[in-house]
Amino acid sequence: MSARRRICxxxxxxxxxxxxxxxxxxxxxxxxxxxxxxxxxxxxxGAGLACRRHSIxxxxxxxxxxxxxxxxxxxxxxxxxxxxxVHSVTPKAGLLALLAGWFAGVPRRVHIFTGQxxxxxxxxxxxxxxxxxxxxxxxxxxxxxxxxxQRDFLVAEGVAPGxxxxxxxxGAICGVDAARFRPDPETRRRVRDELGIPPDAxxxxxxxxxxxxxxxxxxxxxxxxLPAPAWLLVVGPDEGMLRPEIERRLGxxxxxxxxxxxxxxxxxxxxxxxxxxxxxxxxxxxxVVVEAAACGxxxxxxxxxxxxxxxxxxxxxxxxxxxxxAELGRRMAELLADGGKRLEMGSAARRRALDxxxxxxxxxxxxxxxxxxxx
Numbered sequence: 001m002s003a004r005r006r007i008c009x010x011x012x013x014x015x016x017x018x019x020x021x022x023x024x025x026x027x028x029x030x031x032x033x034x035x036x037x038x039x040x041x042x043x044x045x046g047a048g049l050a051c052r053r054h055s056i057x058x059x060x061x062x063x064x065x066x067x068x069x070x071x072x073x074x075x076x077x078x079x080x081x082x083x084x085x086v087h088s089v090t091p092k093a094g095l096l097a098l099l100a101g102w103f104a105g106v107p108r109r110v111h112i113f114t115g116q117x118x119x120x121x122x123x124x125x126x127x128x129x130x131x132x133x134x135x136x137x138x139x140x141x142x143x144x145x146x147x148x149x150q151r152d153f154l155v156a157e158g159v160a161p162g163x164x165x166x167x168x169x170x171g172a173i174c175g176v177d178a179a180r181f182r183p184d185p186e187t188r189r190r191v192r193d194e195l196g197i198p199p200d201a202x203x204x205x206x207x208x209x210x211x212x213x214x215x216x217x218x219x220x221x222x223x224x225x226l227p228a229p230a231w232l233l234v235v236g237p238d239e240g241m242l243r244p245e246i247e248r249r250l251g252x253x254x255x256x257x258x259x260x261x262x263x264x265x266x267x268x269x270x271x272x273x274x275x276x277x278x279x280x281x282x283x284x285x286x287x288v289v290v291e292a293a294a295c296g297x298x299x300x301x302x303x304x305x306x307x308x309x310x311x312x313x314x315x316x317x318x319x320x321x322x323x324x325x326a327e328l329g330r331r332m333a334e335l336l337a338d339g340g341k342r343l344e345m346g347s348a349a350r351r352r353a354l355d356x357x358x359x360x361x362x363x364x365x366x367x368x369x370x371x372x373x374x375x
Contacts, residue, residue: 004032004033005031005032005033005084005085005374006032006033006034006035006081006082006083006084006085007028007032007033007034007035007083007084007085007086007087007370008034008035008036008037008077008078008081008083008085008086008087009021009025009034009035009036009037009051009087009088009089010036010037010038010058010074010086010087010088010089010093010094010096010097011036011037011038011058011088011089011090011093012038012039012058012059012060012090012092012093013038013039013060013090014038014039014040014042014049016038016089016090017036017038017049018048018049019174020089020173020174021036021089021173021174022048022049022050023174023175023359023363024174024362024363024366025049025050025051026050027363027366027367028366028367028370029050029051031367031370031371031374032084032085032370032374033052034050034051034052035051035052035053035054035081035083036049036051036052036053036054037053037054037055037056037058037074037077037093037097038053038055038056038058039055039056039057039058039059040053040055041055041057054077056070056073056074056077057069057070057073058070058092058093058096059092060090060092061092062092067092067096070096071096071099071100074096074097074099074100074101074104075100075103075104077100078100078101078103078104078106079104083106084106084107084108084374085106085107085108085109085110085370085373085374086098086100086101086106086108086109086110087110087111087112088110088111088112089111089112089114089173090114091117091129091132091133091136094111094136095132095135095136097109097111098111098135098136098139098140099139101139102139107141108141108142108373109139109140109141109142110140110141110142110143110144110373111136111137111140111143111144112143112144112145112146112173113133113143113144113145113146113150113154113165113284114146114173114284114285115150115282115283115284115285115306116129116130116133116150116153116154116282116284117129117282118130118133119153119281119282120213120281120282130157130159133154133159134158134159134160137154137159137160137164137165140164142164142166142373143160143164143165143166144165144166144167144168144369145165145166145167145171145284146167146171146172146173146284146285146306147167147171147172147284147285147286147305147306147309147310148167148170148171148309149305149306149308149309150284150285150305150306150309151165151166151167152305153305166369168362168365168366168368168369169356169361169362169364169365170309170356170357170361171285171309171310171357172285172287172290172310172357172362173284173285173287173362174287174359174362175357175358175359175360175361175362175363176287176290176291176293176294176353176354176357176358176359177359178294178354178358178359180267181267181270181291181292181294181295182267182271182294182295182296183271183295183296183350184267184268184271184295187268187271187272188271188272191268191269191271191272192272195233195258195260195272196258197231197233197258197272198229198231200229201228201229201230201231201256202229202230202231202274202275202335202336202342203231203232203233203272203273203274203275204223204226204230204231204232204233204273204274204275204276204277204300204332205232205233205235205269205270205272205273205274205275205276205277205292205297206219206232206233206234206235206236206276206277206278207235207236207266207269207270207276207288207292208235208236208278208280208288209236209237209239209240210234210236210237210238210239210240210242210243210246211239211240211242212240212242212281213280213281213282214278214279214280214281215278215279215280215281215302215322215323215328216234216242216246216279217242217245217246217249218279218323218324218325218328219232219277219279219325219328220232220245220246220247220249220250221249221325221329222279222325222326222328222329222332223250223253223257223329223332224249224250224251224252224253225329225333226253226329226332226333226336228256229336230256230332230336231256231257231258232250232253232256232257232258233257233258233260233269233272233273234246234257234258234259234260235259235260235261235263235266235269236260236261236262236263237261237262238261243259266288266291267291267295270291270292270295270297271295273292273295273297274297274342274346275297275298275299275300275332275335275342276288276289276292276293276297276298276299276300276301276317277299277300277301277328277332278299278300278301278302278307279300279301279302279320279322279328280301280302280304280307280322281302281304281322281323282304282306283304283305283306283307284306285306285307285309285310286301286306286307286309286310286311287310289301289307289310289311289317290310290353290357291353292349293310293316293346293349293350293352293353294350294353294354295350296346296347296349296350297346297349298316298317298318298335298341298342298345298346298348298349299311299316299317299318299349300317300318300319300320300328300331300332300335301317301318301319301320302319302320302321302322302323302328303319303320303321303322304322307319312348312352315345315348315352316345316348316349316352317345317349318331318334318335319331
């Protein structure tokens with residue numbers, strides 16, 4: 001067994017590790033041996049990730065028997081491997097990993113908050129989910145949030161004390177790859193040709209899971225009032241089965257809308273667009289805003305914690321109250337009518353994304369954190 005210190009990262013899905021942690025794991029391998037726990041039973045074996053892998057069936061949704069089995073599996077793994085640090089990402093993985101780490105006596109137990117499901121809930125559901133976050137905060141020895149405004153929200157809500165909850169660098173769980181996310185005129189032309197979008201169209205772009213918390217119905221209502229040359233490009237899996245309702249709200253404007261399901265190349269659709277729209281009701285940070293910014297896109301986004309760190313209002317984009325479709329529409333109309341403002345904000349957004357949220361900058365912040373933790 002290696003004499004080096006050992007770190008175990010715990011997520012529910014290998015997709016989470018691949019999307020957010022791959023670069024960090026590669027860099028952390030210079031400090032310690034890195035293991036990854038995820039549910040690899042779905043066929044994703046985690047190939048290409050710089051770590052040793054352990055498959056434990058952590059499910060996103062509550063499933064008492066499966067959750068108990070996952071907890072027992074984690075306790076056994078942590079007892080056997082004797083990690084110096086266990087670090088969890090996402091709520092279910094966090095609760096199970098922190099409980100298991102506490103039972104197994106792992107000396108440093110880290111969790112990073114990336115958004116709160118309970119922020120948009122009411123009644124018993126809000127109370128129960130919030131109580132789970134409070135329990136995680138008590139079980140963890142070290143807590144992170146992926147944006148300053150999310151940290152402030154959690155402190156104000158009494159989830160964790162301010163002295164315990166930190167933000168690495170300027171925020172974001174991972175950095176943006178400037179070589180991948182960039183303005184690309186050739187890709188812009190090709191994707192528009194493929195989708196039948198005119199070269200002179202002004203394309204408003206949404207990328208993410210289609211569910212009510214993302215505000216996609218508000219976006220449809222707002223876009224319906226916009227004239228040509230406005231087009232709408234919606235990219236992401238339809239988790240909430242909302243496309244029929246989106247099309248109904250679009251009305252006659254549905255002819256100027258295009259839908260793309262899940263993609264592993266969101267940068268291509270960003271390059272084909274002009275403005276990013278994120279009318280979400282809750283976000284931990286809004287990484288998609290930064291990725292689009294690196295492609296030179298300004299944002300029209302909701303004024304909520306997390307997103308306010310990703311958008312510099314008036315400089316890299318404009319904000320609107322969450323759930324206010326009328327104000328969202330007015331903000332979209334402003335950028336539709338003013339090409340100079342779109343270009344100016346897009347250029348500022350790209351500079352800010354590369355200055356504050358580059359992959360190298362965020363990974364350096366992780367390395368600094370772990371350097372202190374392992375010391």
